[in-house]
Amino acid sequence: MSTRTLWHHATLATLTHGAPDGWGLVPNGAVLTEGDTILWVGPYDRRPAAADGAREVDLGGMLVTPGLIDCHTHLVYGGHRANEAEMRANGASYEEIARAGGGIRSTMAATRAASEQELYDGAMRRVSALMREGVTTLEIKSGYGLSFDAEERCLRVARAIGASGAVDVRTTYLAAHALPPEFDGRADDYIEAVCAWMPTLQAAGLVDAVDAFCETIGFSPAQTQRVFEAATSLGLPVKLHAEQLSDQGGAVLAASYGALSCDHLEYLSTAGVAAMKAAGSVAVLLPGAYYMLRETRVPPIASLRSAGVPMAVATDHNPGTSPGLSLLLSAHMSCIFFRLTPLEAIKGITVHAAKALGLIDRGMLAAGMRADFASWDVAHPNELTYWFGQNPCRRVIAAGVERA
Ligand code: NIG
Numbered sequence: 001m002s003t004r005t006l007w008h009h010a011t012l013a014t015l016t017h018g019a020p021d022g023w024g025l026v027p028n029g030a031v032l033t034e035g036d037t038i039l040w041v042g043p044y045d046r047r048p049a050a051a052d053g054a055r056e057v058d059l060g061g062m063l064v065t066p067g068l069i070d071c072h073t074h075l076v077y078g079g080h081r082a083n084e085a086e087m088r089a090n091g092a093s094y095e096e097i098a099r100a101g102g103g104i105r106s107t108m109a110a111t112r113a114a115s116e117q118e119l120y121d122g123a124m125r126r127v128s129a130l131m132r133e134g135v136t137t138l139e140i141k142s143g144y145g146l147s148f149d150a151e152e153r154c155l156r157v158a159r160a161i162g163a164s165g166a167v168d169v170r171t172t173y174l175a176a177h178a179l180p181p182e183f184d185g186r187a188d189d190y191i192e193a194v195c196a197w198m199p200t201l202q203a204a205g206l207v208d209a210v211d212a213f214c215e216t217i218g219f220s221p222a223q224t225q226r227v228f229e230a231a232t233s234l235g236l237p238v239k240l241h242a243e244q245l246s247d248q249g250g251a252v253l254a255a256s257y258g259a260l261s262c263d264h265l266e267y268l269s270t271a272g273v274a275a276m277k278a279a280g281s282v283a284v285l286l287p288g289a290y291y292m293l294r295e296t297r298v299p300p301i302a303s304l305r306s307a308g309v310p311m312a313v314a315t316d317h318n319p320g321t322s323p324g325l326s327l328l329l330s331a332h333m334s335c336i337f338f339r340l341t342p343l344e345a346i347k348g349i350t351v352h353a354a355k356a357l358g359l360i361d362r363g364m365l366a367a368g369m370r371a372d373f374a375s376w377d378v379a380h381p382n383e384l385t386y387w388f389g390q391n392p393c394r395r396v397i398a399a400g401v402e403r404a
């Protein structure tokens, strides 16, 4: 019996580079898969001989896009911070709360206190919500453990979520997220520890990339650079929380290490845009955090666009600045707040999100790509960033297998 499947009766949005309409729309389209790979994509009437005898699945005339990719999340943590949202509603700022020992540190305490099973259950509930909306690949950062043991535990939980087969997970080591209390007044010593833990975590197969929070309430450019040096010497790619609250020159620094992405970027400079372009770094936009912090400055979208820096969009799911669990809502917000076009936003949660994770085998519907796609009860992909507060996702196929 053929292991091939012909998924047909669908309008495809292939999102392939250079498609004349941008979207790569294929009416009456079909996708031929074998195992976890796409063999062919095109109009049903022009299906190849290889489709003969394949199992046929009728997609009911729906729109089909590549599986969505959430390329920036902090999904593994204990507790939540609704109290801090309330404090902000009463006038406190994010920085004030962080400096007073709340913020990331308060989630650190809840994360350290949680068992591995509790962390897994909480993260898996959140991942399930993302998956119901068509997410087939996601990135999960550590950064709420802030000790070797607790960071290792969070990365193990992230890996276990990937191993459950539900979704493909890329892990990012973000111990340089905040200073834990045991290192108070000794940020450089903490950075030394962060670098020293890295090889062991990498050898355990727990790290795909390395990130840092370069900010006045995070780590300095010089400290960030030490983290990047350690990552580079291990052959690990880097990314950066850059220019979220102020311009620290983080993007220029990250680009000089060939960063996969620089993320947030509300305070990105012209020099940062140019450096990212030269390095091929993706600009990851995080409108959920922008919204939740009532930020008023938007990332320099027009400059990024005219320079040709690829833009991705992600949830930045975390308990402090972005507790949302809808990648489509993030895409919608990127259109409203940042004025991305619907096509830019959808590429931002597919093909450009893949690039932000260093992945070239997904994010488009094309032969040779992973068989990750979703069907939607809409007629045109521009509806995906139009509706909000409802979920038009109907079927999800991940690595060639339809999710129950
Ligand atoms: O991406 N900016 C730093 N890290 C997170 C927020 C973390 C937190 O407040 O818990 C972010 O916005």
Ligand code: FE
Pocket (backbone or CB within 6 Å): 072, 073, 074, 241, 316, 318
């Ligand atoms: Fe983040």
